[in-house]
Amino acid sequence: MAWAYFMEEDTMDVQRWISIYENGIYLEIQITESGDVRLVHLSSFPANEDARGTEEERRTRRIVELQATGEDRDDHHGSKYTGTMPGGMLKYECHRDFYNESGRKIEVDMEDRGMRVTVHYQFYKDISVIRAWTEIVNQSLNSIPLEYVSSFTMTGISSGGNGSWEAKSRLHIAHNAWHGELQWRSYTLSELGLTKVNDYSIKRLSYSNSGTWSSADLQPMGGYENTAAGMAMCWQIEHNGSWHWEVSDKANGQLYLQLSGPTENESHWWTNVAPGETFISVPAAIAIVKGGFEQGIVELTRYRREIRRWNEDNERLPVIxxxxxxxxFADPTTEKILPLVDAAAAAGCEYYCIDAGWYADGEWWSDVGLWQPSERLPARNPPLE
Incomplete structure (x- = not known):
């Protein structure tokens, strides 16, 4: 753990910093004298004064965003999840910096009126990825009605390199459709409608999914590339249900990225954390690399292989x-299947999969989800021997 203390010229407050370097990632967290916690820098390049920003810029670099029902917000946000409350009232309690079986881990505890919030950053050995999530423990006597909890938030993603964020930013979006899976597209922010119109705008680039088909329209993934700095961030939201992420600008021309699970506005999600209960957000993994989008995807792929649970089939890799x-096309009969079984075996396949149709006596699509074997007439479909 590395600590640094210095005096801010414009505030004369003693500032404390958590500064670490791990697996090619530089991370700096600032804790102000009043207890505000800010994620000031997270990059594949070390921080300098420009990257750290001014005190005014750092005021918006919250380490977590959290919105409770009935609380106001402290900025002119439109639909953005910025300036959330009580997210803006959280104060530093303590932090932990240690190693576990996966790698280094940073945990930062904050508190407001009996609500304890912990931001988790899990590193992985020799992989330029962090896994982030937020944990909320209700230690008060009142329930906490939650509408939004960020799993990861970072302001200042466009720091580094020359030029405006309009000129140097590219956003990579994983469009998805049945029979058209994983259609990555790359855009400038202005092509998506986000331009620098003032000190900041109320427009956001917002991508979500509602329901248990988590990849119905989009994969729960994305990428941001700073072409001038030669740095990229690629992420995945690790959830089989609703999710949300957004990119937009804040005061002083700073771009931010926020990742989360379900939300009240986008997916009609709401939860009430009773006294003594704990809520843990959906985890998200973020690759932070030198280079471009492809290098970020490489690191994200390495991370997926690292976290995948052990399975004998993954070691044997049988041919299916x-x-x-x-x-x-979901019309299996004994007459059709037997020649295919022989041909697949001759080609070296070890398993034969009857994909669909085995559960339907008629049109197979109307019986999707029943998963009961069909009892067709023996004359049409005699049992396999």
Whole structure:
């Protein structure tokens, strides 16, 4: 753990800093004399005075955003999840810097009126990725009605390199559709409608999914690239349900990124944390690399392979033949299947998968979800021997 103390010229407050370097990632957290906690720098490049920003800029670099029902916000935000309350009232309590079986871990505890909030940053050995999530413990006598909790938030993602964020920023979006999966597209922010119109705007670039089909329209992923600095961030929100992420600008021309699970506005999510209860947000993984988007995806892929649970099939890697696409299209019969089984075995396949249709006596789509084996007439579909 590295600490630094220095005197701010414009405030004359003693500022404390948590500064670390791990797996190619530089992280700096500022704790003000009044207890505000700010994520000032998170990059593949070390911080300098420009990256750290002015005191005015750092005031908006919260380490977490948290909105409770009935609380106001402290900025002119439009639909953005900035200036949230009681997120803006949290005060530093303590932090921990230690190593576990995955790698280094930073935990920062904050508190407001009996609500204890912990921001978790998990590093992974030799991989330029952090996994982030937020934990809320209600130690008060009152319930906490939550509408939004960030899993990860960072302001200042466009720091570094020459030029405006309009000129040097690219956003990578993973469009998705049935039969058209993982269609990555790259845009300038102005192509998506976000331009620098004033000190800041109330417009945001917002991407969400509602429901248990977490990749129905978009993959829960994205990427931001600062082409002038030669730095990229790629992320995935690790949830099989609703999720949300957004990019926009804040005061003094700073870009921010926020990742979360479900939200009240986008997916009608709401939870009431009773006294003594704990809420843990959806985790998100963020790759932070030198280079571009492809380098970020490489690190994210390395991370996925690292966290995947051990399974004997993953070690053996058996060859599987699936009879749906470009083959039976969910109309399996014994007559059709037996020649395919022989051909697949001759080609070296170890498993034969009857993909769909085995549960339907008629049109297979109307019976999706029943998952009961079909009992077709033996004359049409005699049992396999």
């Amino acid at each position: 033949f699936n009879d749906y696409m470009n083959c039976l």
